[in-house]
Amino acid sequence: MNKQQLAAKIWESANQMRSKIEANEYKDYILGFIFYKYLSDKLVRVAKSENFSDEDLRALPEDDTEAVDHIKGKIGYFIAHQHLFSTWLELQGDFNVSHVRDALSAFGRLIHPNHKRLFDGIFKTLETGLSKLGDTAAKQTKAIAELIQLIKDIPMDGRQGYDVLGFVYEYLISMFAANAGKKAGEFYTPHEVSVLMSEVIAHHLKDRQTIQIYDSTSGSGSLLLNIGQSIAKHMADKNNIRYYAQELKENTYNLTRMNLIMRDILPNNIVTRNADTLEDDWPYFDDQDPVNTYDPLYLDAVVSNPPYSQKWDPQHKDADPRYARFGLAPKSKADYAFLLHDLYHLKPDGIMAIVLPHGVLFRGGEEGAIRKQLIENNHLEAIIGLPANIFFGTGIPTIILVLRQKRESSDVLIVDASKGFAKEGKSNKLRASDVKKITDTVNSRTSVPRYSRLVPKTELQANDYNLNIPRYVDSSEPAESWDLYASMFGGIPVSELDSLAEFWQAFPSLRAALFADNGTPYVAPKVQDLAAATRAHPEVANFGQAFTTAFADITLWLRQALLAHMLTLHIPQQEALISAELFARLANVGSVPLIDRYHAYQILADHWQPIATDLEILQTEGFDATRVVDPHMVTKKKDGKDAEVQDGWKGHIMPFELVQATYLTQELDALRKQEARLGEITASIDDAFDGLSEEEKSNDTVNDAGDKFVSAAVIKEAKALQAEAEKPGNFDPESYEAKIIQVADWLAEEKTLKATIKQVAAALHLKTKATIEALSDAQVHELLERKWISPLVDELHSLPDQQIDGLISKLEALVQKYQITYADNARDIQRTETALAGMIEELDANEFDLKGLAELKTLLAGN
Structure with a gap:
């Protein structure tokens, strides 16, 4: 199966397996095990490339310092044979939750010192959560065994030219986010929004040889990875991109690290930090080596999708260099605090994009003062108004602000993209064309009627720095008007x-x-x-x-x-x-x-x-x-349980229907004619049934529900009727008897035709398989x-x-x-009223009804 099918299959099974565990929690378990499989498979692959045989790996103990250190030096960690994911699969019925606990504990001991920060504690969320998979060791073992069976087919071989692992991981994160409600915003930015921000950032950085990118609220790391992928399209060597990520919540921080590590990014190009972005800025140096590690961290690009309007503590932050130039955001809303943090870490020629609630464009007080400073200092490059209800867990309108540290121009591009989306269930989703239109507009800085406009600073100043999008771009549809003269x-x-x-x-x-x-x-x-x-x-x-x-x-x-x-x-x-x-x-x-x-x-x-x-x-x-040609596997009930069984074949790439329509047209036409005839017979039987009277439907030839014929009873009665009649044609064609005899003939033909179609379809199916294999x-x-x-x-x-x-x-x-004019309608009404009044004259009734009719006649006459 292709990567989309594999991802969908894993999600469907995982969603059923999680039972009562919340989606937001269960994601940490399945994604953690996928990551462990990745590390395990990578170790085996690297060891074999270093001429370790299966026997060598099986016999290699932790205390073989030389060999273990050699492998750790290559990949940053070591996993002994008994702790490999593949070994868990080999254990089958002997597998136990204790194997997982021992393996995760051993992993923490066997990290290379140079990669301690990258790998240390990365499985903490998984380790502490194992007990939630069941209230006994047996239940935990069963849940984990099912999980590892589910993910065992995800390919993690470096020879894969396409990132199946990354696709499956991203897909699972997005699906868990869609099912996690409000908590989804903590770890996931919708893919389309990530792509939009990525293309804007990549356009600005496309001519650079080395690039550093930073997400200050990294969540699962997906936004950061999308930025990297977009930039890599313009670079000769993707290893010239360095990733910085900071995340507050520990379980989400672990997700960031896993996601980055699994994308084949060099370990030295991943720098992550588990800390409060607002309270604890990225340190200028490592505490253990302050002299040699001094780095204030200025980057080519900064992106973030921070929690919206979060409370924070601005006390004693006046001297913080991140906020000193612009002022402090109010304690009830940290939106501008996140923005200023990101802006501070930009290089002079850097670019940033941040997702924020719409209110930051027009709220007053401290936010208004910061907004004024950003405009006056020409930092604000573009405002992109997004559709409502596009982020998981919130329906509020959101925007993307694009800022630069230094700009030549002072105007601001304002884009109202709020009308471009597709409805998916209860949510809205940016389509590929919506993303393309926004990125083209922002990158070319063009004004498009009813969509975007380059607004000069003087106009922003005249509006007291209020950036509310409708002030500058009117994207509303004109209200329908009715011309009075034409209506009359x-x-x-x-x-x-x-x-x-x-x-x-x-x-x-x-x-x-x-x-x-x-x-x-x-x-x-x-x-x-x-x-x-x-x-x-x-x-x-x-x-x-x-x-x-x-x-x-x-x-x-x-x-x-x-x-x-x-x-x-x-x-x-x-x-x-x-x-x-x-x-x-x-x-x-x-x-x-x-x-x-x-x-x-x-x-x-x-x-x-x-x-x-x-x-x-x-x-x-x-x-x-x-x-x-691959086996076509379907899920069927077997011994009361769901089981995958083969149901024919399917093309790995070539659809059977396409091959048949191209090279097996005669066979396909013959089958279609038979299927068409079967459809005609079914319709004829239905018509005959509908033509029965209610009394006729009470006969034994109709089922107890009274909604269809009973085949056996119809055939039996038809035989009896034909035996009684000297000639079948003696019955009136519209009679019940004639109908039963005709339906019996149709039923016999239908039975024969169904068997023939099944046989012909099976033969065509096998011929299609053979045709594909011989193309x-x-x-x-x-x-x-x-x-x-x-x-x-x-x-x-x-x-x-x-x-x-x-x-x-x-x-x-x-x-x-x-x-049809108003006058036409008025004349039609008048004619109708006159005709009705004339009819009233012809009516006869009692004294009171006549008085009522007389009053109605007066009203119809317009009096």
């Missing part, structure tokens, strides 16, 4: 047609072709069928042709970009290359950009994930992976093009029609809006 007399207001200005600019003569202008502020439709006239207009047709021309050879280009070098191309860079190509081609489609390039980017992003997954597999396992290189390329490229290209080519359909929909709605 008809006609389409020219002002409302003007709101479609981008279309009239793109198609200069279309408006005059569709609407008659009599010199008044109102126009009338010239054509009966707006849709047909719009699509037939030459300028609209030229627009479609311009798109077709611009994308005429996109399939050929994508073949070269994806298929020609699939085993060696750099996957993240290739996505960026393709998006740049799409943007360049869209720029050639007319002088007015009707097609939103971020809509096109979202199409690419939606298709990219399965493409990237296939590329990762190919680059890791080789081209022959395209011809591999030629040319066939592999054809299938990959059909899987990767064709769906992407087809969806891109639908973009022009979507734009024109949108225009037609708006025009038709506008015409319909004023088609």
Whole structure:
């Protein structure tokens, strides 16, 4: 299975296994064991690269100082054979929780002195939490045994070209966060927000040879890692990035360390600290060696997602160099204290990004004074307003502030990105296109109507340093208005047609072709069928042709970009290359950009994930992976328990359906015809049942619930009826008897057809397996093009029609809006009232009813 499937499977099982343990706690156990497996597997791998055999490792005791120190010098720690993760698996039924306790205790003793700070106490959360996995040693053993079986298939081999381990770890952290409620904010920044901050930071740092990055409230370390991954795309050597992380909560701090260590970052490039960021700034020196370790820690980039509006103690902090220039944040809200801490640690040419609540933009008092200083000293580069309900555990509106230590300009880019998101359950989520649009806007510092604006310092000063986003960027949709004249007399207001200005600019003569202008502020439709006239207009047709021309050879280009070098191309860079190509081609489609390039980017992003997954597999396992067929495993009940059993086969990369539609069309068509006939029979039987009277449904041929035929009873009765009748055709076709005989025939055909379909489908399934395993290189390329490229290209080519359909929909709605005037409605009401009054005259009733009718008639007459 690919990494997405593996991660989803582990999460599903882990979520069931945790039972009553809170998600926030259980994450520490499963992630801790994954980390131990990583360390254990890495030791075996490194030892074997140093010519240790399995027998050598098995016989190597802790007290063999020379050999143990040699391994510790390579990786920073040592794990004896009896404590290896693989040894736990070998023990099977003899495994016991005591093996884990002994192993974790031994690990603490066998850390290399140079890496004591990195590894010391890293398993404390796991050690102290083992007892919560069960109230007896037997229950704890069972829970741990299930856990290690669950994670044993996560590959941790350094030969993996793609980071399966990192993906699974990140996926599990995100899923635990989604289930941890308010506590999720303590350890996780949503991946999309991390990517957004990462791309902004990476753009600023892309030309540097060595880079230091710091997260002052590191949580699980995911934000820091995403920054590193984005920066690494622009660097020749990812080992030139150094990571600094600080975290207050010990269990979360351990998570930070684990996450960083497992990403193949050199130990010397990881510097972590378990401390209160506000109370205890990063020390200038190591207490044990103050002279040689003096370092005030100024970095290229600082990022953080601190706890929002947390209380803190500003007392005696006036002289703290972090706050001395700007002032102290109020004790009830530490937001600006975190910001100033991060800013203080920036190099002169550094950049920082911090997530904060929206209130920091406009709250007064001490915060207002700090905000003024930040603006006056030109530190504030950009404000990004995010959608509400985007972070786990809180629905409050949040922002990202981007700051620099030194800037040439004094204006501030304000981006209102609060409207761009997708709804997922109760939460909102930034889409790939939303992230791309924000990062492009921030990196290019461009003003986009109703989205972003470069605001001069003078305007901020005039507004008393209030940075509330709606003051500067109005992203609200205009309220629908109704023209009084048009509502009374008809006609389409020219002002409302003007709101479609981008279309009239793109198609200069279309408006005059569709609407008659009599010199008044109102126009009338010239054509009966707006849709047909719009699509037939030459300028609209030229627009479609311009798109077709611009994308005429996109399939050929994508073949070269994806298929020609699939085993060696750099996957993240290739996505960026393709998006740049799409943007360049869209720029050639007319002088007015009707097609939103971020809509096109979202199409690419939606298709990219399965493409990237296939590329990762190919680059890791080789081209022959395209011809591999795997057992299709499903979970079924066996002896009252869930068990995985094989249910056929599936392509490792090639979907069976695609192979059948490409190379086994005759067999597939034959099967589809039989399935279609089966569907017809089922529908006919249902129709026959619905045609029975309630009395007929009380017969034995219908089940007790009265909702379907009983097959055996129908067949039996049909035989009896045919035996009694001289000729079956003697029955009236609409009679109950004729229906039963017909249904019996259908049931017999249905039974035969089901058996045939099962047999044919099984044969096709096996033939598909054989076809995949025998694919030629040319066939592999054809299938990959059909899987990767064709769906992407087809969806891109639908973009022009979507734009024109949108225009037609708006025009038709506008015409319909004023088609029936108020006067028309009033006349219809009057006619109806007059007709009703006339009917009242013809009614006869008692004395009191007649008085009531007379009063109603008076009201209808408007008196």
